[in-house]
Amino acid sequence: MPIDLYIMAGLYCIAGVTHFTHTKFFVHAVPKILVYRRFIALFSGFLEIFIGMGLLFSPTRSLTAIFLMVFLVAIYPANIVQINYYSTKYQIAKWVLWAIRFPMQLGLIYWAYQYV
Numbered sequence: 001m002p003i004d005l006y007i008m009a010g011l012y013c014i015a016g017v018t019h020f021t022h023t024k025f026f027v028h029a030v031p032k033i034l035v036y037r038r039f040i041a042l043f044s045g046f047l048e049i050f051i052g053m054g055l056l057f058s059p060t061r062s063l064t065a066i067f068l069m070v071f072l073v074a075i076y077p078a079n080i081v082q083i084n085y086y087s088t089k090y091q092i093a094k095w096v097l098w099a100i101r102f103p104m105q106l107g108l109i110y111w112a113y114q115y116v
Helices: 003-021 023-029 037-055 058-074 076-089 094-113
Strands: none
Touching: 003 023, 003 037, 003 094, 023 037, 023 076, 037 058, 058 076, 058 094, 076 094
16 A cells, blocks of 8 residues: 555544544634534544545545545535634735645645545
């Protein structure tokens, strides 16, 4: 198995765990229009752990990678909330944060696509 697959799986598992250790941060990222924001934050952490583990096994890898790509699109509104928050908090132009975050999201989707 390629080393980047272990790295990707590990990153998603760690990110998932942080949803449980830093729940308030992730609840804040869930768009306010949604209800049950705490549940969404925790459930998305569970999904990230599930994704990380699913990538490690060849029988589930392709389906997990497809799910991951859909997941990355689905959670992008949380990234928008964070962009708005951090641009205000740190007085950074939103376009700067968009210029960093959007290509990063596309890169993560492309990385997952490598394992479909």
